[in-house]
Amino acid sequence: MSTAILEPPSTAADIQAVGIHKRFKGNDGDVVALQNVDIHVKPGEFLSIIGGSGCGKSTLLRIVAGLEKADAGTVAVGDAPVLKPTKDRGIMFQDHRLLPWLTVERNVAFGLGHLPRKEALERANEAIRLVGLTGFEKAHPHQLSGGMAQRAALARVLVNKPKVLLLDEPFGALDALTKIQMQEELLRIWEAERSTVILVTHDIDEAVFLGDRVAIMTARPGTIRHFVDVQLPRPRDRSSADFVRVRKRIYGDFFSVSEAEREYEI
């Protein structure tokens, strides 16, 4: 890798998920959502997980977050096993989940109930500045655009100084231009904070642009087929030949090569 790798701060933790199994009860028998999934994310590393809908990628992320329990297997963040959701594993979803009755500022400060009010708001404002929402502290969520609401949701995660960021298709509902803008913002913040990130997406471009590695997941049963190392310097150029090459390789994992070639020969 040609980029200098910053020394990860002591807060970043690694993520170890070993032998994860998960089934759901379906109408016609059990559905195996995850079968024997192992992932290891190094401290400060950015892992993208890509797969089609229903491949279990969100379930995997929810298990790492502690929102769901695996039927078998263990998850540990740093030295601590994951038993329930905690604030040092910040999770963000496709929907912003801001509380509509609170202002942006109070939404961001919502997880800081243990701090004195003044300090909580100061930290919230710092996070709001970090995501570029200054000036909207007193706005209510319905006054925000989709991209701004996701910025606020990101600030609400960052304000807790998480060791690990878990992002479940966070930009999936945004228009293409806002999405690119948000990806760049996320990179900027990640490069500054260097927390460990898992991003779940169905967007190949996004997975390659953001990830140090990309995990390719396939469905029924949900398994990780393999990992792709994205050895591209940052900042990455989406139109560079190397970027397209990695993209194409991942594309080939999901579709036959001839189809992939057809797309890129135009």
Added chain:
Amino acid sequence: MPASKFIAAHRLKALVLPLLILALWLLVSARVWVNPLLLPSPRQVLTTSWELLHTRDYWEGLGISLARTLTGFFIATALGAVIGIGLGASRWANRIVGPSFHAFRQIAPFAWIPLISAWFGGGDITKVAFITVAALPAVIFTTIDGVQNLQPEHKELARSLEISRWRYITQVVTPSALPDIFTGLQLALVVAWLATVGAEYFLQIGPGVTFYLHEGRSLARMDMVIFGIANVGVFGFLLTWLLTRVERRLLRWRPTQATAAGV
């Protein structure tokens, strides 16, 4: 400004029916189609009203009636919100207590009068207790609905941010249920006002705005009765209007509120 003109025209339309009825009433009494003892003329009613409005008794009675209504309404609100949030938030409590409450709801409020008056006598406590009992179910059931309408995403958010149970109830569950709770409060306020009228009319007659209904009836003064009816209508309307203002203020965060409420 076409928008304001439209609203003005819209509001004027609401006056069409009352004006028609007034015109009919004027016509009926001018031509003496109905015995004036049964239907006094608008002028007669206005004169009587004007006189009554200048008595101390009227304002005292009105104050007492409104105080009863609001006391019963606030007790019902507090009790109903606590019971409703408790039942809505705890599946266990709802399973145990819920069916009994649904049975309780079937009892017509007036059926409670003998029991309540046996317990509390004929005084003010009885009236307020009756108003509370009448207004309570509307608050409880809309609150339960509101709590159960809580989005699972918000529940999950509270989990992942490790929000304490108390903050979860006060800052997630309650505000989220507030629009539904207000639907119940609107209904409860109307019921409380009507229950006030009922309590004053059926329980020991004393000062209160319903005094004129009773008094007018026994003196065969229909002008007085109409004054009493008008009071019930006007203050019922005013109470509802006031609560709508409070609701709109508290639910400012809702994007649709301003456009949906109209008025």
